[in-house]
Amino acid sequence: MAVGRMEMSEVVITVEVRDPIGFHARPVSEVVSQVKASGLDVVIRRVGEDGVVANSPLKLLSMKVKTGETLEIVVPAEGDAAEALAQTISETINQEAP
Amino acid sequence: MADLLQLAGISLDATASSREEAVRICGELLVELGAIDQAYADAMWEREQIFPSEIGGGFAIPHGTDESRVHVKFDQLVFVRFSTPFTWSSEEVQACVGIASQGDGHVELLGTLAELLLDDDARNFLLTSTDAEAIRQVLITGKMAE
Numbered sequence: 001m002a003v004g005r006m007e008m009s010e011v012v013i014t015v016e017v018r019d020p021i022g023f024h025a026r027p028v029s030e031v032v033s034q035v036k037a038s039g040l041d042v043v044i045r046r047v048g049e050d051g052v053v054a055n056s057p058l059k060l061l062s063m064k065v066k067t068g069e070t071l072e073i074v075v076p077a078e079g080d081a082a083e084a085l086a087q088t089i090s091e092t093i094n095q096e097a098p
Numbered sequence: 099m100a101d102l103l104q105l106a107g108i109s110l111d112a113t114a115s116s117r118e119e120a121v122r123i124c125g126e127l128l129v130e131l132g133a134i135d136q137a138y139a140d141a142m143w144e145r146e147q148i149f150p151s152e153i154g155g156g157f158a159i160p161h162g163t164d165e166s167r168v169h170v171k172f173d174q175l176v177f178v179r180f181s182t183p184f185t186w187s188s189e190e191v192q193a194c195v196g197i198a199s200q201g202d203g204h205v206e207l208l209g210t211l212a213e214l215l216l217d218d219d220a221r222n223f224l225l226t227s228t229d230a231e232a233i234r235q236v237l238i239t240g241k242m243a244e
Contacts, residue, residue, distance in 0.1 A: 021202040025159055026149060057153040058216050064209035 011075040011082040014047075015090035016068065018097035023065035028057050030092050038085055043074040054089075102207060103237055107131055107176040108230040117186045121146050121160045124178055124196025133174035133198045134162075141166030142196070150187035155215035156225060158186050159208065161197035173203040177233065179225070192225055210240040 017023050035042045035054045044060060045051020047070060052059040054073075065071065073089050075082045107127060114120040125139025141162035145151075152158040162169070176196040183192040195211060197204050214220040220242055227233055236242060 021205050024205055025151065025153060025161075025208065029149070029153070058155050058212045061153065061209055061212035062216055064206065066205075 011086045013073045013086040013090050016070050018094045022067050027093050028060045031089050032057050045072050103175045109178045111181045112178050114180050115184050124160050124194050127176045128198050133172055135169040138162045138166045138169035152186040152189045156192040158191045158194045167200050170198045170200045174198045
Protein backbone atom coordinates (compact mmCIF):
# COMPACT_ATOMS: atom_id res chain seq x y z
CA MET A 1 0.00 0.00 0.00
CA ALA A 2 1.45 3.34 -1.02
CA VAL A 3 0.60 6.68 0.49
CA GLY A 4 1.28 9.76 -1.55
CA ARG A 5 0.05 13.19 -2.43
CA MET A 6 -0.86 13.73 -6.06
CA GLU A 7 -1.07 17.45 -5.46
CA MET A 8 -1.24 19.80 -2.53
CA SER A 9 -4.87 19.36 -1.68
CA GLU A 10 -5.56 15.66 -1.82
CA VAL A 11 -4.46 12.38 -0.30
CA VAL A 12 -4.35 9.33 -2.55
CA ILE A 13 -4.00 5.80 -1.25
CA THR A 14 -3.70 2.72 -3.42
CA VAL A 15 -5.28 -0.51 -2.24
CA GLU A 16 -5.50 -3.98 -3.75
CA VAL A 17 -8.87 -5.62 -3.20
CA ARG A 18 -8.21 -8.92 -1.43
CA ASP A 19 -11.76 -9.85 -0.44
CA PRO A 20 -12.54 -13.10 -2.29
CA ILE A 21 -15.79 -11.70 -3.70
CA GLY A 22 -14.44 -8.27 -4.61
CA PHE A 23 -15.62 -4.90 -3.29
CA HIS A 24 -19.11 -6.09 -2.38
CA ALA A 25 -22.23 -4.81 -0.68
CA ARG A 26 -21.25 -4.82 3.02
CA PRO A 27 -17.86 -3.11 2.75
CA VAL A 28 -19.37 -0.78 0.15
CA SER A 29 -22.08 0.22 2.59
CA GLU A 30 -19.58 0.88 5.38
CA VAL A 31 -17.33 2.94 3.13
CA VAL A 32 -20.34 5.04 2.12
CA SER A 33 -21.12 5.67 5.81
CA GLN A 34 -17.53 6.75 6.45
CA VAL A 35 -17.50 9.05 3.44
CA LYS A 36 -20.85 10.62 4.30
CA ALA A 37 -19.71 11.19 7.88
CA SER A 38 -16.58 12.97 6.62
CA GLY A 39 -18.57 15.42 4.50
CA LEU A 40 -15.88 15.11 1.81
CA ASP A 41 -16.32 14.09 -1.82
CA VAL A 42 -14.03 11.10 -1.56
CA VAL A 43 -13.47 9.45 -4.94
CA ILE A 44 -12.79 5.75 -5.49
CA ARG A 45 -11.40 4.87 -8.89
CA ARG A 46 -9.46 2.37 -10.91
CA VAL A 47 -6.05 3.71 -11.89
CA GLY A 48 -6.47 5.95 -14.89
CA GLU A 49 -10.27 6.17 -14.62
CA ASP A 50 -12.54 8.90 -13.28
CA GLY A 51 -14.17 6.67 -10.70
CA VAL A 52 -17.13 7.71 -8.57
CA VAL A 53 -17.81 9.85 -5.54
CA ALA A 54 -18.10 7.22 -2.84
CA ASN A 55 -21.29 8.51 -1.25
CA SER A 56 -23.65 6.06 -2.97
CA PRO A 57 -23.70 2.27 -2.63
CA LEU A 58 -25.18 2.01 -6.12
CA LYS A 59 -22.33 3.94 -7.73
CA LEU A 60 -19.69 1.80 -6.00
CA LEU A 61 -21.47 -1.50 -6.68
CA SER A 62 -21.89 -0.59 -10.34
CA MET A 63 -18.08 -0.48 -10.66
CA LYS A 64 -18.13 -4.30 -10.24
CA VAL A 65 -14.70 -4.35 -8.62
CA LYS A 66 -13.23 -7.86 -8.51
CA THR A 67 -10.65 -9.53 -6.28
CA GLY A 68 -7.12 -8.58 -7.25
CA GLU A 69 -8.03 -5.20 -8.74
CA THR A 70 -6.23 -2.08 -7.56
CA LEU A 71 -8.20 0.96 -6.48
CA GLU A 72 -7.22 4.50 -5.63
CA ILE A 73 -8.92 6.29 -2.77
CA VAL A 74 -8.79 10.05 -3.27
CA VAL A 75 -9.55 12.24 -0.27
CA PRO A 76 -9.87 15.90 -1.29
CA ALA A 77 -8.18 17.32 1.80
CA GLU A 78 -4.77 17.29 3.41
CA GLY A 79 -3.35 16.59 6.81
CA ASP A 80 -3.48 13.74 9.29
CA ALA A 81 -7.28 13.48 9.32
CA ALA A 82 -7.41 13.11 5.54
CA GLU A 83 -4.70 10.44 5.62
CA ALA A 84 -6.45 8.62 8.44
CA LEU A 85 -9.73 8.63 6.52
CA ALA A 86 -8.06 7.23 3.39
CA GLN A 87 -6.42 4.56 5.52
CA THR A 88 -9.69 3.63 7.23
CA ILE A 89 -11.47 3.32 3.90
CA SER A 90 -8.72 1.11 2.47
CA GLU A 91 -8.97 -1.16 5.51
CA THR A 92 -12.75 -1.30 5.27
CA ILE A 93 -12.53 -2.44 1.65
CA ASN A 94 -10.58 -5.50 2.83
CA GLN A 95 -12.27 -5.97 6.20
CA GLU A 96 -13.69 -9.35 5.25
CA ALA A 97 -10.59 -10.55 3.44
CA PRO A 98 -8.96 -13.61 4.99
CA MET B 99 -27.69 -25.93 -12.77
CA ALA B 100 -30.76 -23.78 -12.40
CA ASP B 101 -30.67 -20.20 -13.62
CA LEU B 102 -29.48 -17.75 -10.99
CA LEU B 103 -32.84 -15.98 -11.24
CA GLN B 104 -35.92 -17.99 -12.20
CA LEU B 105 -39.36 -16.84 -13.19
CA ALA B 106 -40.70 -18.61 -10.10
CA GLY B 107 -38.36 -16.47 -8.01
CA ILE B 108 -40.04 -13.24 -9.04
CA SER B 109 -42.91 -11.85 -7.02
CA LEU B 110 -44.32 -8.51 -8.13
CA ASP B 111 -47.08 -7.71 -5.67
CA ALA B 112 -45.95 -8.91 -2.28
CA THR B 113 -47.18 -7.25 0.87
CA ALA B 114 -44.87 -6.26 3.71
CA SER B 115 -44.74 -3.35 6.08
CA SER B 116 -41.43 -4.07 7.80
CA ARG B 117 -38.05 -5.34 6.78
CA GLU B 118 -38.52 -8.38 8.99
CA GLU B 119 -41.59 -9.40 6.99
CA ALA B 120 -39.80 -8.58 3.75
CA VAL B 121 -36.73 -10.65 4.61
CA ARG B 122 -38.94 -13.57 5.68
CA ILE B 123 -40.78 -13.42 2.35
CA CYS B 124 -37.44 -13.58 0.48
CA GLY B 125 -36.35 -16.51 2.66
CA GLU B 126 -39.61 -18.41 2.16
CA LEU B 127 -39.36 -18.01 -1.60
CA LEU B 128 -35.77 -19.30 -1.61
CA VAL B 129 -36.86 -22.30 0.50
CA GLU B 130 -39.75 -22.99 -1.91
CA LEU B 131 -37.31 -22.96 -4.82
CA GLY B 132 -35.19 -25.54 -2.99
CA ALA B 133 -32.15 -23.25 -2.95
CA ILE B 134 -31.74 -23.09 0.83
CA ASP B 135 -32.65 -24.74 4.12
CA GLN B 136 -34.70 -22.80 6.65
CA ALA B 137 -31.50 -22.21 8.67
CA TYR B 138 -30.23 -19.90 5.92
CA ALA B 139 -33.54 -18.02 5.86
CA ASP B 140 -33.22 -17.49 9.62
CA ALA B 141 -29.65 -16.26 9.12
CA MET B 142 -30.88 -13.71 6.57
CA TRP B 143 -32.87 -11.98 9.30
CA GLU B 144 -29.99 -12.36 11.76
CA ARG B 145 -27.65 -10.66 9.29
CA GLU B 146 -30.21 -8.00 8.46
CA GLN B 147 -30.49 -6.92 12.08
CA ILE B 148 -26.71 -6.52 12.35
CA PHE B 149 -26.33 -4.94 8.97
CA PRO B 150 -29.30 -3.40 7.15
CA SER B 151 -29.07 -4.29 3.47
CA GLU B 152 -30.64 -1.31 1.73
CA ILE B 153 -28.48 -0.12 -1.16
CA GLY B 154 -30.41 2.94 -2.35
CA GLY B 155 -32.69 3.37 -5.33
CA GLY B 156 -35.56 1.81 -3.38
CA PHE B 157 -33.87 -1.59 -3.13
CA ALA B 158 -32.51 -3.88 -0.41
CA ILE B 159 -30.47 -7.05 -0.83
CA PRO B 160 -31.03 -9.37 2.16
CA HIS B 161 -28.61 -12.29 2.46
CA GLY B 162 -27.34 -14.74 5.08
CA THR B 163 -24.22 -14.88 7.18
CA ASP B 164 -20.96 -16.49 6.09
CA GLU B 165 -21.49 -19.36 8.56
CA SER B 166 -24.95 -20.05 7.13
CA ARG B 167 -23.61 -20.64 3.61
CA VAL B 168 -23.52 -24.39 4.32
CA HIS B 169 -27.32 -24.25 4.19
CA VAL B 170 -27.29 -23.01 0.59
CA LYS B 171 -27.95 -25.85 -1.85
CA PHE B 172 -27.44 -23.82 -5.00
CA ASP B 173 -26.89 -20.15 -5.77
CA GLN B 174 -30.15 -18.37 -6.33
CA LEU B 175 -31.64 -14.89 -6.33
CA VAL B 176 -35.23 -13.84 -5.83
CA PHE B 177 -36.82 -10.55 -6.83
CA VAL B 178 -39.63 -9.46 -4.52
CA ARG B 179 -41.49 -6.23 -5.14
CA PHE B 180 -43.95 -4.76 -2.67
CA SER B 181 -47.23 -3.15 -3.62
CA THR B 182 -46.60 -0.40 -1.06
CA PRO B 183 -43.12 0.94 -0.27
CA PHE B 184 -42.08 1.14 3.39
CA THR B 185 -39.16 2.40 5.43
CA TRP B 186 -36.47 -0.26 5.67
CA SER B 187 -34.02 0.92 8.33
CA SER B 188 -33.43 4.46 7.10
CA GLU B 189 -34.54 4.52 3.48
CA GLU B 190 -37.77 3.78 1.68
CA VAL B 191 -37.67 0.40 -0.02
CA GLN B 192 -39.98 -0.95 -2.68
CA ALA B 193 -38.21 -4.10 -3.78
CA CYS B 194 -35.71 -6.69 -2.57
CA VAL B 195 -33.26 -8.95 -4.25
CA GLY B 196 -32.81 -11.84 -1.83
CA ILE B 197 -29.48 -13.61 -2.18
CA ALA B 198 -28.55 -17.23 -1.55
CA SER B 199 -24.93 -17.75 -2.44
CA GLN B 200 -22.10 -20.12 -1.69
CA GLY B 201 -19.49 -17.92 -3.30
CA ASP B 202 -19.27 -15.05 -5.74
CA GLY B 203 -21.84 -16.26 -8.28
CA HIS B 204 -24.23 -13.44 -7.43
CA VAL B 205 -21.77 -10.54 -7.44
CA GLU B 206 -21.90 -9.79 -11.15
CA LEU B 207 -25.70 -9.64 -11.13
CA LEU B 208 -25.69 -7.28 -8.14
CA GLY B 209 -23.31 -4.96 -9.96
CA THR B 210 -25.67 -5.09 -12.91
CA LEU B 211 -28.61 -4.30 -10.61
CA ALA B 212 -26.74 -1.26 -9.32
CA GLU B 213 -26.07 -0.05 -12.87
CA LEU B 214 -29.75 -0.49 -13.72
CA LEU B 215 -30.88 1.42 -10.64
CA LEU B 216 -28.68 4.38 -11.57
CA ASP B 217 -30.59 4.61 -14.86
CA ASP B 218 -34.00 6.24 -14.33
CA ASP B 219 -35.71 4.37 -17.16
CA ALA B 220 -34.40 0.99 -16.06
CA ARG B 221 -35.17 1.64 -12.41
CA ASN B 222 -38.69 2.74 -13.27
CA PHE B 223 -39.14 -0.38 -15.35
CA LEU B 224 -38.04 -2.67 -12.50
CA LEU B 225 -40.39 -0.91 -10.11
CA THR B 226 -43.46 -0.81 -12.35
CA SER B 227 -43.42 -3.51 -15.03
CA THR B 228 -45.94 -6.31 -14.57
CA ASP B 229 -44.03 -8.61 -16.92
CA ALA B 230 -41.93 -10.90 -14.72
CA GLU B 231 -40.07 -12.49 -17.62
CA ALA B 232 -39.13 -9.06 -18.99
CA ILE B 233 -37.83 -8.08 -15.54
CA ARG B 234 -35.84 -11.31 -15.38
CA GLN B 235 -34.28 -10.62 -18.77
CA VAL B 236 -33.36 -7.04 -17.85
CA LEU B 237 -31.72 -8.17 -14.60
CA ILE B 238 -29.78 -10.97 -16.28
CA THR B 239 -28.62 -9.02 -19.33
CA GLY B 240 -28.35 -5.59 -17.72
CA LYS B 241 -30.06 -4.16 -20.77
CA MET B 242 -33.51 -2.77 -21.38
CA ALA B 243 -35.39 -4.50 -24.21
CA GLU B 244 -35.37 -2.45 -27.41
